[in-house]
Amino acid sequence: MIGELRPEVGRLLLAEPFMLDPNFRRSVVYLTEYNEQGAVGFVLNQPSILSLKDIIDDVKEDFPVYIGGPVENNTLHFLHRTGEEVDEAKEIGNGIYWGGNFETIKILLEKKYLSSGDIRFFIGYSGWSPGQLEDEMEENAWLVAESHKDFIFHENDNALWAGVVKSMGKKYEHIVNFPQDPNMN
Template sequence: MNTNLPIVVNGSLLIAEPFLGDSNFERSVVLVCEHNQAGTFGLVLNQLTDVNVSDVIEDMHADLPLYVGGPVQQNTLHFIHRRPDLLDESIQILDGLYWSGNFDQVKQAVNLGTLTERDIRFFIGYSGWGEGQLANELEQKAWIVSQTDADFLFSTPANAFWRGVLKRMGGEYKAIAHYPVDPRLN
């Protein structure tokens, strides 16, 4: 195994290289929520659906956007947030960013308006890699690894996220941010 691979930890971003060739992850940015010897669990941050959470959770009454977290188990709902003060059982991903928590408290806080789009994102499905699978994809240079912070994550629109992360990284990555989706059209 290549020991020069980028280091992936909880909170890392996996940025799809421009010509990945996988329609599930084209121009995607995946937040790694859990990474260990058994594998990796993440959520795609920039695949917005045209459905709101209130369309899939009947007792949630706010029109918060719903994202596709990945191709695995798209009948499951996941969320990240930055309000552990409102949600018990939250799992810290990085400073100021949390995954999961007490869902009854989520529904109550959303319905009361104390938990808004500025502080929570909902996802159907997730992205997952089995043992060694992500390392293999990193070796093939399918992903660029970076870090983020909660403010950038929640303040950057989904349609600008892939480019925004690369521009923020600077250098050669800033140039990659401007690559066309189809290089034949360049």
């Protein structure tokens, strides 16, 4: 198995450099659940072509919406830094929260209390059934990295995967230069 860290809530999963699955190619997934029932997370670097106002009729704010993963892509999820201001939000750790009362979120958006540096919206999510992520870890499909809130609310989708890999230290830095398709080397 690649790497020393194991998956856990609040950590990042990085797709190994040669993963060909288009849902996860060079993706960075933030884990929000990890237990005996499986795992749930959100791809942080796959923007969709939609904005929030495209999918929620009574929202006028133009926030980007990301593709959280291939599971239930008819659902909307959000990660934020608003903490206890949003009822029912689940604290993931390090000041990052998942979900909560969407009516409160809409009010905060309307009053301009939230910026793209405070909240990120996702269509769908990434999910693994019991044992599935562990099996993929054994196949070296994922690296695990510590998270930082700057990674969650980053501004450069194209550079996120490489940035997180580099943050893991010199031992991993070299994989940033691997081609996405080894046949093209």
